[in-house]
Amino acid sequence: MADFIKNPVVDLLDRNPEPVFSGKDLSFSKDEKAQIMKWVSSYPSKEGAVMHGLWLAQEKFGFLPPEVIQLVADEIGMPYADTYGVATFYTQYFKEKKGDYVLDVCTCFSCQLCGGYDILHYLEDKLGIHKGETTADGMFTIQEAECLGACGSAPMLQVTNGPYVNHLTPEKIDALVDALRDGKMPEFESVTLPQDEDELGGNRRTDVSLTPTYGVCPVSETLS
Amino acid sequence: METQSKAGDWRAFKRVLMPPVKDLHKLEVYEEHEGYAALREVLTTDKWDPTSVTNEMKKSGLKGRGGAGFPTGLKWSFMPPVDPDIPRFLCCNGDESEPGTFKDRQLMEYNPHLVLEGMLIAAYAMSIKTAFLYIRGEFADWITLMEGELEKAYAKGYVGQDIMGSGFSCEIVIHKGAGAYICGEESSLMESLEGKRAYPRIKPPFPAQKGVWGYPTTINNVESLACAPLIIRNGGDWYAGIGAEAHPGPVLYGISGHVNRPGVYEYPTGMLITDLIYEVAGGMRGGKKLKALIPGGSSTPILRADMIEGLTMDANSLRDAGSMMGTSGMLIMDEDTDIVAWLRRITHFYHHESCGQCTPCREGTGWLENIVTRIDEGEGNFRDLDLLLDLCTQMEGRTVCALADAAAWPVRYTIDRFRDEFEARCRPSLIPSGGVLENA
Known part of the structure; x- marks a missing residue:
């Protein structure tokens, strides 16, 4: 047998890992089941609800091992293989256990030219891990993300598929990591439109507390 | 000019x-x-x-x-x-x-x-x-x-x-x-x-x-x-009646990169690119010179600074200049930008995002990334540039959707418009013609 068949060049997911959840832990509550049924009813076919269902499962269990995917499949009533196919297609579904906080640092080209890799390397040095790895205490995972659609406020990162943190500097990273260690998620940052700054004197929203404005992007030191 | x-009197434009x-x-x-x-x-x-x-x-x-x-x-x-x-x-x-x-x-x-x-x-x-x-x-x-x-x-x-x-x-x-x-x-x-x-x-x-x-x-x-x-x-x-005749309306320009005031701006179509950079977005960061820009997202062909004189942001004008309006998300690059490293990041993006359904795209995006990475790291040969262009031809129009085209265009046009920078990064072996060896 050729070598590459025994040792595939690509790291494939372990399709049958030891189950992490079992018994009573591995179930949806009554409210969650009702929510899934509501989603199922809003699409012409039940399969439409699968992405909502997987999101719900990921929020509850933290990641999606096969037994959780099976649970979602059973709840919606679609085959496991199809559900597994969806879960593995999209990057935001975690198929393996991650840290408590997943830091997705955007390095796509707008961020790259404005210091995205500087931020990534600073974060790697600070936490002592490489991208794709999790710290020993299981608190942080660093990932390199593709364009997150916040090019005007580069460099930026996203915390666990949630809030965006814009205009990153090493100081801001330090403060963010300290806050996360205390269990404090960053607040929603509304980015002020430059035209609003001229015409309204600041952010147009009065219901958000943090309102940083577009600033000058930093100069990048490294590009890869 | x-x-x-x-765009008419764009300074008096009221956002809608x-x-x-x-x-x-x-x-x-x-x-x-x-x-x-x-x-x-x-x-x-x-x-x-x-x-x-x-x-x-x-x-x-x-x-x-x-x-x-x-x-x-x-x-x-x-x-x-x-x-x-x-x-x-x-x-x-x-x-x-x-x-x-x-x-x-x-x-x-x-x-x-x-x-x-x-x-x-x-x-x-x-x-x-x-x-x-x-x-x-x-x-x-x-x-x-x-x-x-x-x-x-x-x-x-x-x-x-x-x-x-x-x-x-x-x-x-x-x-x-x-x-x-x-x-x-x-x-x-x-x-x-x-x-x-x-x-x-x-x-x-x-x-x-x-x-x-x-x-x-x-x-x-x-x-x-x-x-x-x-x-x-x-x-x-x-x-x-707003903006350019053949491509009218107010449009959201997303300006990012090396400018003083990046952000989303609402103006009519048909704005001069120079107005957008130097007046709307506050000019180049640190007073640097403009090197290149992409007018509408990563897959639209790159434009050199000498190509934008009198060029307006609407479909016809950009098409005539050899680019596209795309999503009007503009990336502005100053004179210090490393185009090869930049292209390497784009090819990485498309390799990562190819869905894997069609072979020319799944394999092609990977090879684009590999070869551009090789050039970026100084290991490339001159013939790699032609290999890249050949790969682009093999990808364009040969897949179910336009992702392969979107991946190939930045490579094709960036090499076309910045060939000297790619050649400067290549190893001077296997040179097709004489004269360049002196630089080795």
Whole structure:
């Protein structure tokens, strides 16, 4: 047998890992089941609800091992293989256990030219891990993300598929990591439109507390 | 060269997609500023029926803002005649994952009800009873905001059954993506909605004939749909009179990169690129010189600084200059930019985001990345440049969707327009002709 068949060049997911959840832990509550049924009813076919269902499962269990995917499949009533196919297609579904906080640092080209890799390397040095790895205490995972659609406020990162943190500097990273260690998620940052700054004197929203404005992007030191 | 601008007196332009109103995202504020007035007019007066709404959209000359620039009114008119037994669907494409583009997110944050109103007008024009708003999963905070505002619109009777007592009903469902660039492509967006892997479909059949769940479907970008209430309120002629003649309307320019004031700006189409960089966006960072820019997202061909003199931001002008309007997400690069490293990052992006359905794209994007990486690290040969161009030819137009083309164009045009920088990075071995060896 050729070598590459025994040792595939690509790291494939372990399709049958030891189950992490079992018994009573591995179930949806009554409210969650009702929510899934509501989603199922809003699409012409039940399969439409699968992405909502997987999101719900990921929020509850933290990641999606096969037994959780099976649970979602059973709840919606679609085959496991199809559900597994969806879960593995999209990057935001975690198929393996991650840290408590997943830091997705955007390095796509707008961020790259404005210091995205500087931020990534600073974060790697600070936490002592490489991208794709999790710290020993299981608190942080660093990932390199593709364009997150916040090019005007580069460099930026996203915390666990949630809030965006814009205009990153090493100081801001330090403060963010300290806050996360205390269990404090960053607040929603509304980015002020430059035209609003001229015409309204600041952010147009009065219901958000943090309102940083577009600033000058930093100069990048490294590009890869 | 002020006279060449097609945007008229753009300094006096009053924003309409995101007018300067505090808290416009709140329903009560939106109502005070003509909110849902266009929908009310369409639903309750005799002036409008589905055909006249579509005709007004055609008259406006609105070209889709999602990248391809297809006329929106024309797209609406492709829907087959109404058959009460066959459901029809509208999808609003808020996937916005083209690198360099960040306008739809801002529109959804600052004027969400304009988007919802536009969806409802589009639904009325095509007799659609269910509309999906697909938003990429990374925009979790903005999805929460949209869901909250949608709930308020439901409570006020703007969405749902028998809207404003007119007998017209339309439900809006917000669908959260989960991180896949390919979902911005219309047919893979439909696959994603159906709860499958987002593999693009072969066209034809086009979505208007056989779309989501096999039923007639229309898919429009967030910004395109947000223009519909404005066109109804002010008339198609008003819209057609803004900006460049062949590509009219207000447009959201997302300017990022090495400028002093990056951000989303609303101005008419046909703005001079030099105006956008040096006046609107506050000039180049640190007073540096401009080296290059991409006018509309990562897959639009790059333009050198010497190519933009007198060039305006509209489809025809950019096409003549050898580029495209795309999503009008502009990336500005100053003289210190390393073009090879930049291209390496783009090829990495497309390699990562290729869905893997078609071989030329799945393998081709990988090889593009490998070869550009080799050149960037100083290990490349001159013949690698031709190999890259050859690869691009093998990818373009040979796949189900346009991702392979989108991946190949940046490589082709960047090498074409910055060949000297690539050659300078290559190892001077295997040189095809003499003369260059002296530099070794």
